[in-house]
Amino acid sequence: MPTLCRLPRLRTQPTTSMIQAISRTxxxxxxxxxxxxxxxxxxxxxxxxxxxxxxxxxxxxxxxxxxxxxxxxxxxxxxxxxxxxxxxxxxxxxxxxxxxxxxxxxxxxxxxxxxxxxxxxxxxxxxxxxxxxxxxxxxxxxxxxxxxxxxxxxxxxxxxxxxxxxxxLPFVLAVNTDIMARYDLDVPTTWEGMLEAGRILKEYDLQAFTMPAGLNLDTAYRFLPLLYGAGGRVFNHDWTQAGFNGPAGKAALEFLVRMKDEGYMPAASAAYAFDENAAHWSTEKAAMSIEGPWWQDTVLGDFGFDTDKLALAQVPMPATAYEDNPRGVLLxxxxxxxxxxxxxxxxxxxxxxxxxxxxxxxxxxxxxxxxxxxxxxxxxxxxxxxxxxLDELAESARRGIGWPGHPAITQVQRHIADAVNLAMSGVMTPADALDQAAVEVNEVLSDY
CATH class of the missing domain: 3.40.190.10 (Periplasmic binding protein-like II)
Known part of the structure; x- marks a missing residue:
């Protein structure tokens, strides 16, 4: 783990981030x-x-x-x-x-x-x-x-x-097997397969995928498995700069925006937090969601979902990695x-x-x-x-990559969630939203 300085560095001109850093100190x-x-x-x-x-x-x-x-x-x-x-x-x-x-x-x-x-x-x-x-x-x-x-x-x-x-809490793909079987679909292992499943299910007024994309940390937690699966990372190698706005991050967010724009995700997903997303999936309007070991008990206990129709699989990845880091999933x-x-x-x-x-x-x-x-x-x-x-959960845990152990990681998560929400709301392009978030995160990182 890179060495983190306890006190922020001083600048010659006071800035908002400097004032915030002094406050934190x-x-x-x-x-x-x-x-x-x-x-x-x-x-x-x-x-x-x-x-x-x-x-x-x-x-x-x-x-x-x-x-x-x-x-x-x-x-x-x-x-x-x-x-x-x-x-x-x-x-x-x-x-x-x-x-x-x-x-x-x-x-x-x-x-x-x-x-x-x-x-x-x-x-x-x-x-x-x-x-x-x-x-x-x-x-x-x-x-x-x-x-x-x-x-x-x-x-x-x-x-x-x-x-x-x-x-x-390894993140996995929660799958409604009844929907997949009804339309003769295999569980996709790639982003390309997700898009194809979306195209087919749209013909029957169903969505292939749903996830929280609102202004909440649930959003960042669903974005990160896709980032890691594409070979991306939250920071650069020495944790001095944001890394989530690299090729992998931009590809992951472009994939999500395309899924939504094509009608393969709920139109209101940019307003979803966990509960709204769970309700949408449990009422069988969408076939898949990125979740974890809590999902089985949640959909059964809160929504009465028939868990005989629930299966877990690995989170799909792009066919080819966008960056050279080992690929994995969020743990x-x-x-x-x-x-x-x-x-x-x-x-x-x-x-x-x-x-x-x-x-x-x-x-x-x-x-x-x-x-x-x-x-x-x-x-x-x-x-x-x-x-x-359980074997799928264990495999995901084996491949799991955590959030970086940085003292400011909660702030970083919020900036990532904001970027995903801005792109999914159509306010900014995926690249611009992530680049804007990276500027904010770099200011945070410069204080350590």
Whole structure:
């Protein structure tokens, strides 16, 4: 991973990005001072140890499908019932509020001891000191040995791991097999095959493909599998410039715009977020969508879709790569981490292991959990799973490429989503939209 400077470089003339960078640096300084304050015991209002009472460990669980939420509530109840020395206080929070919640809670000094969140925060908050490196715990090597090595790289920064990856979210192509069989179509493996399927299905007032393309991060997450499949990358090789506006990125966005303009995607897709897209696919108006291991439980539980008609396949790629990077698909990871300001680190580690390492739920892939486990034991011979096409999910995970572990990756994702939306709305050409986003991203990168 390229070395990232903690402080932004100064320029001779003040610019908007410079002011933003100074603001970010001020937040970092404040966070650092607060973390030092917590470490030296100046946070009596956060006292977790009270004589004669169990040590309180606060867990913030961001997001999670209903099955995950049901599991963690039960797991916490079982833990609390079986221990008299530690008591877990669980708070389930909205997935979309992770970054803002973590920053604000750290500033006011009333944050959690354990968080379940996106792996990208291992870099941003690991850099700030807001997360503890797992290497501080003596039995971390034993825990690490139970997890796929390539997935551990997603929570690693400057040689240390700032969380335990618990679920993998490999992106795949969700296919309505009934639609495909009705019109004698094979599942396409290339963009060219997608266009041909679109041409045929349009004759029957159906769309071949649907995806979120609105002003939301769901859009960036559907664009990236196509970018990676075309050989593209988010940044250049040393992470100093945007790379998503290269030949692969422009080809991927041109492909999506063509799919929409030809009528092979919903006309309203530029206004879709996840829910609108799921509803469109589940009501059988489109045959395919780029999704992940959460899809099976979502379409069944939220829309009553008959999952006998669901199949998973690899995300189609262009017949020929547009850039020389190894081709792959997006892999996301959910991690559990311990905050850098917790006053009860050892107790938090005990809780983390009990809930997120030793619990049997992590030894069997279960679609109700919204992702596939990161532990090797879950894929041992003889392990059975109700997942549809688990082999396709595993293959996608094997080929998976994550978002770059850069502290500003959330800003980058938003700029990419904006570019895709502008092109899909017809406001700008794909090339112009991506180039404009690249200018903004380059300003962000120049601050590191």
């Amino acid at each position: 001020g937040v970092r300084l404040l966070l650092t001072l607060l973390i030092l304050c917590f470490a030296t015991g100046c946070t009596s209002d956060r006292e977790r140890r009270i004589p004669g009472e169990p040590t309180r460990v606060v867990v913030w669980d961001f997001g999670g499908v209903p099955g995950h939420q049901e599991w963690i509530k039960g797991a916490v109840e079982r833990f609390n019932a079986g221990r008299d020395d530690i008591e877990i206080e669980l708070e389930i929070r909205d997935w979309a509020t992770q970054r803002e919640s973590l920053i604000s809670s750290t500033i006011i000094g009333a944050g959690p001891d354990i968080i379940r969140c996106h792996h990208k925060y291992s870099v941003e908050f690991g850099e700030l000191g807001g997360l503890l490196p797992m290497e501080r715990f003596a039995d971390w090597p034993e825990v690490k040995a139970r997890i796929f090595p390539n997935v551990l790289e997603h929570v690693k920064y400057n040689g240390q791991h700032y969380g335990v990856p618990v679920t993998m 996301d990871v959910v991690m559990v981490a311990i905050t850098g300001y917790t006053p009860v680190a050892e107790e938090a580690w005990t809780v983390l292991k009990a809930l997120n390492v030793d619990d049997p739920v992590w030894q069997q892939p279960n679609p109700k959990m919204g992702g596939i486990p990161t532990q090797l034991a879950a894929y041992a011979p003889g392990v059975e799973s109700p997942y549809i096409d």
